[in-house]
Amino acid sequence: MEKLAIFGGTFNPIHWGHLLIAEAAFEQFALDSVLWVPSRLPPHKLHLVKFEHRLEMVRLAIADRPHFTVSNIEAKRSGISWAIDTFHDLQVVYPNSQWFWIIGADAFENLAKWRGSQELSNQCVWLVAPRSGESEERGERSEEKLTQNSKLKTQNAQKVRSQWIQMSPIALSSSQIRQYCREGRLSQGATPQKSLDNLIPKPVRAYIESHNLY
Template sequence: MQQLAIFGGTFDPVHWGHLLLAQTALYQVPLEKIIWVPSLNPPHKKAVSFEHRVEMLKLAVRENPAFTISLIEVNRSGNSYAINTLIDLSSFYPNTHWHWIVGLDTFQTLPRWHRGHELAQMCDWLIAPRLLGGENVTQSELICKQVEQQLRKQSHNIRWQFLNIPLVGVSSSLIRQLCHNDSVKTTSDRLSIRYLVPEPVRSYITAHSLYSDKSE
């Protein structure tokens, strides 16, 4: 049985933190492949177009044969739910033991997801701990155990583990803010996101004036 992982998100834009997280999961489990699933219409978020986000994701993962991108959400109408993503991907990848890569903040909300109690048992959860703001691994573990207890109260089990990822203080929101700030500077000054994203992604953002007042 093959071991595959789903890594879903807005990826607006994809950055080195995402790639480091995926690479860590690839070797820690180990996994044969990680399937990146960009969200088509992220709820409660305003993102650049799906096409731009997919193109940046392609540029970021193209050199790693263990990374692949699924556009499965494009063919889905109505609300997009995580459990539908897993069910649909299972039809393309039969005989698979599934894992789901997720950040701690997102994992904490799992019991409130659409059919979250059912989804919890359908895959193993690979969690990126939150180590910012003075929070340590023990506190992160406590949060996960609280989620586990909530599920067990309704007779649902869950398997999870932390990913041993180095602390990287980069986020998509930080990159968007830096790009917006740099939009009023001269071209020679627009170096603030260098080394926060892969160079092809940085070039794409610059070429299309993404996250600035001149965004396409």
């Protein structure tokens, strides 16, 4: 049985923080593969570049990492991209798999608000990445607090299974990248202090520039 981890998100755009989180999860939990799943139309997310652009940027970013796979399973979805629907579709494509889900701490604390959260929590092990600015000296507070805040434990429900990804929090976000693009830091002639090369993979930067994104 393959150990597969879903890594979903808008990836608007993908950056080195995403890659570091996925690599840490892959190594620490002996996964067989990480499935990157760009969301076509996520709830509560506005002003996204086209799905096709975000999908291609993920492809470019992981092209040299055979243990990563990008999924276009959202490509034909017409409505809101609910996680439970995506999960059901992936189960058809990858039957007989042991499922993990890579998620940020903030999102995990709100897991109870997700549609189908109880089913997801019963079938997946949640691999939680620390939030930016959180102390590394988490102790018992980390996993226990997250599980309590998810509010998914009921008398008849299976306990939420979660593991903390052991890594330093990453102070980098896609919104920060988009802001830097608007500030003109995309140019290859930018000074090192203003370059995006340390924030996003070079093929992604080139794609953003060639398609005039953000």
